[in-house]
Amino acid sequence: MAFGLRWSGTAAFLFTEVRLQIHDLLALSTATLVQAVLVVFVAVLAPDLLAFALVGAMAYSAFLIGQRLLNEAAYLRIDQRLNELYHASPMSPEAYFVGMATGMLVAYAPTVLVFVPLVQLVHPLGPLEWGVIAAVVLAVWVVSSALGYVISTLFKDMKTIWPYSSLLTNLLGIVPPVFYPIGLLPADVHVIALLVPTSAATAIAAHVAGLEPISGDALALAGAALSLQAVVLLFVGIYWARRSAREA
Amino acid sequence: MAEPFDVRIEVLAAEGRVLPAFAWIGWRWISRNPIAAAVPILLPFFFLFFLRLIAPPEYFPLQVAGAMLFTIQNIGSWCLSDSAYWRIEQRLQDLFVASPLGKIRYLFGVAFSNLIPAAPALVVLAVLLAWVTPVTLAGWAVLLAALVVLWILFSAIGIAISSRLRSQREVWPVGNLIFTLLGILSPLYYPITILPDAWQGAARFLPATYAALLVQGALGLRPAGLEEIALDAALLLGSALLGIVLALALYQWRER
Numbered sequence: 001m002a003f004g005l006r007w008s009g010t011a012a013f014l015f016t017e018v019r020l021q022i023h024d025l026l027a028l029s030t031a032t033l034v035q036a037v038l039v040v041f042v043a044v045l046a047p048d049l050l051a052f053a054l055v056g057a058m059a060y061s062a063f064l065i066g067q068r069l070l071n072e073a074a075y076l077r078i079d080q081r082l083n084e085l086y087h088a089s090p091m092s093p094e095a096y097f098v099g100m101a102t103g104m105l106v107a108y109a110p111t112v113l114v115f116v117p118l119v120q121l122v123h124p125l126g127p128l129e130w131g132v133i134a135a136v137v138l139a140v141w142v143v144s145s146a147l148g149y150v151i152s153t154l155f156k157d158m159k160t161i162w163p164y165s166s167l168l169t170n171l172l173g174i175v176p177p178v179f180y181p182i183g184l185l186p187a188d189v190h191v192i193a194l195l196v197p198t199s200a201a202t203a204i205a206a207h208v209a210g211l212e213p214i215s216g217d218a219l220a221l222a223g224a225a226l227s228l229q230a231v232v233l234l235f236v237g238i239y240w241a242r243r244s245a246r247e248a
Numbered sequence: 249m250a251e252p253f254d255v256r257i258e259v260l261a262a263e264g265r266v267l268p269a270f271a272w273i274g275w276r277w278i279s280r281n282p283i284a285a286a287v288p289i290l291l292p293f294f295f296l297f298f299l300r301l302i303a304p305p306e307y308f309p310l311q312v313a314g315a316m317l318f319t320i321q322n323i324g325s326w327c328l329s330d331s332a333y334w335r336i337e338q339r340l341q342d343l344f345v346a347s348p349l350g351k352i353r354y355l356f357g358v359a360f361s362n363l364i365p366a367a368p369a370l371v372v373l374a375v376l377l378a379w380v381t382p383v384t385l386a387g388w389a390v391l392l393a394a395l396v397v398l399w400i401l402f403s404a405i406g407i408a409i410s411s412r413l414r415s416q417r418e419v420w421p422v423g424n425l426i427f428t429l430l431g432i433l434s435p436l437y438y439p440i441t442i443l444p445d446a447w448q449g450a451a452r453f454l455p456a457t458y459a460a461l462l463v464q465g466a467l468g469l470r471p472a473g474l475e476e477i478a479l480d481a482a483l484l485l486g487s488a489l490l491g492i493v494l495a496l497a498l499y500q501w502r503e504r
């Protein structure tokens with residue numbers, strides 16, 4: 001394969017995926033349930049953390065887009081065997097991965113955006129703050145999409161995927177400080193939390209939003225970790241798409 | 249003279265020997281997929297970790313008991329997923345429908361098979377509960393009874409809904425919608441009294457609410473007299489019975 005990236009078919013597959021997802025209204029409408037549950041827990045048990053939880057819910061929603069991509073890519077490959085058709089077409093493997101990930105982002109954007117008016121209601125933010133939040137949300141989407149796509153290629157049946165997908169989303173969404181401030185954790189584990197994409201994104205967003213100021217070092221660590229993960233995983237995803245297309 | 253094979257198989261099915269066979273299926277699933285065994289154990293602890301950080305510490309024993317009820321309620325979601333997978337993808341249900349196995353035994357079989365992965369989590373949570381709050385023998389008995397009622401109810405709901413699904417794609421959103429909503433509406437992780445009035449009213453329509461109130465009362469995690477505990481037990485049984493009847497009406501036992 002040529003060294004340069006080939007993007008033929010990206011737009012076509014993007015729109016295919018958007019149409020496919022929009023027809024799956026039930027999945028779309030239930031995609032914010034877990035975040036809503038966690039926000040409700042916070043609203044009931046610790047109302048003063050509500051604004052923080054809502055910002056965290058945006059990062060988590062972006063992360064769950066990767067989980068949906070995992071399920072979708074596995075479904076197309078295992079159940080429908082459509083990936084063989086796509087890979088036999090002029091569409092490039094990277095177009096398949098990027099088109100699917102972007103289509104998912106477009107279709108599932110409302111699951112992130114639904115929290116914007118809620119945040120604005122409880123803790124109004126300016127355009128600069130929203131710009132930073134949008135950037136970290138997009139970085140989380142890149143990380144989770146690449147992870148989801150790579151993981152989807154590792155299984156032979158849909159049933160086996162569930163525990164891994166569930167473990168990943170809960171381990172990176174509920175345990176780290178995404179729906180609660182990092183300050184509630186012992187200082188010893190702050191570094192680990194800032195290396196996790198979801199909690200790094202939330203820490204940056206919460207700092208910028210004035211919800212939980214963190215030190216300059218912590219901010220730099222979270223920013224560097226999230227950026228590096230997004231760039232590296234994007235290339236890993238593209239490499240993996242090419243490799244799995246050859247094996248299909 | 250030996251009985252004909254078809255007679256023997258009818259008798260075996262009626263004797264319920266298929267139930268341990270289904271339990272064996274559950275064991276094989278987790279023994280071949282260690283992560284599948286670990287996830288049901290870890291999930292309630294992820295929630296408890298989160299709740300421990302954000303909630304007042306005095307709610308923790310209530311949340312441990314709630315995690316046990318939530319774990320048993322989740323079995324319904326797994327039953328939905330399993331029976332859909334067996335019917336739609338593996339076409340195994342065709343085989344079961346053609347066999348002497350009836351739909352109720354199949355329901356209990358799938359429920360047994362999914363109880364196995366949840367059992368370690370329930371045991372660990374029971375040990376944790378005994379550690380964080382004193383539990384009397386009567387308290388354990390009430391907790392066990394509530395778990396059994398919810399196990400049957402939510403397994404029936406899971407399989408009934410699963411029997412109406414047409415594609416594997418529907419499994420995740422439908423299961424997510426039903427079991428997440430049921431899990432959040434019932435006051436499993438907090439006292440019902442701290443909820444807004446409208447929410448309390450909606451929660452009173454759900455069997456898991458009465459299971460939570462019953463268990464919280466029996467364990468002394470909320471002030472409740474014997475009469476109130478008896479009323480919660482009666483409402484749990486009544487609402488669960490109604491739920492099971494509705495689930496069985498929805499449940500389609502057919503090939504494909």
